[in-house]
Amino acid sequence: MLKVYHAPNTRSIRVLWLLEELGTPYEKETVEFDPKYLQSDAYLAINPLGKLPAINDNGLMLNESGAIVQYILAKHAGSHLEPKLGTPVYGKYLQWLHxxxxxxxxxxxxxxxxxxxxxxxxRVASVVTDAQAALKKVLTLLDKELATKPFICGNEFTAADIMLGYDLFLCNLIRVPLAEYANISAYFDRLSSRPGFQKASGK
Incomplete structure (x- = not known):
């Protein structure tokens, strides 16, 4: 059975959420989000960078959340969580996924x-200022993209929404004012109301 190494609020939420949406059995090992553990020999044998997420799928170790999402989807080819391969909407899906x-x-x-x-x-204040300006551009773009559709690829929820949903979850956690973006705010409400998100995020 696929094993997911998880800590609250980390990118492993994406992996758990995806598995919940697919209805795929998995084993979750919750680990300490602490350098003492993540840099231990035991965990570095799982993920040499000492980060999360990580999975063990019958001996195959992966640790990039986007790659893990694509790998799991490839094992569930034709699922409802990605558009048909090679179509224009699939191209847009890949763009938003990454x-x-x-x-x-x-x-x-x-x-x-x-x-x-x-x-x-x-801490460097100017780094925060520059990052806030960059984030505002990202959110403005995303808000415009969501003006006429419920999900990022149209009417259907996809794994790209899982990838983006985690980002918005973090924004909400650090009190980025998402309410200033009406379409994003409604979008995140739709995402965060899904049982898969709630179970993965511990909500």
Whole structure:
């Protein structure tokens, strides 16, 4: 059985949420989100970078959330969580699937690092200011994209919504004012009301 290494509020939420939406059995091992554990020899044998998520699928170890999502979906080819391969909507789906980590997540991570995670003496205010400006552009784009549809690829919920939904979950956690973006606010309400999200996030 596929095993997911998880800690609250981390990217492993994406993996758990996906598995819940697919109705796929899995084993969850909740670990300490603490450098002492994540940098231990035991955990570095699971993920050499000492980060989350990580999965063990019958000996196959993976640790990039986007790659894990695509890998699991490939094992469930034809599922309702991705458009038909090779279609124009599939191209858009891939764009938003990767946008979540490659474009959306960097400014969120910088804000978290320089507001909460780093010791006060290592925090740089200008980094936060620049990241907030970059995040505003991302949110403005996403809000416009969601103006005429309930989900990022149209009327159907997909794994791209899972990837983006986690980003919005973090934004909400660090009190980014999502209410300023009406379409995003309604979108996140739809996502966060799903049982799969609630179970994965512990809500």
């Amino acid at each position: 946008f979540a980590e490659a474009t959306f997540m960097p400014p969120v991570s910088l804000i978290i690092q320089h507001t909460f995670r780093k010791p006060p003496e290592e």
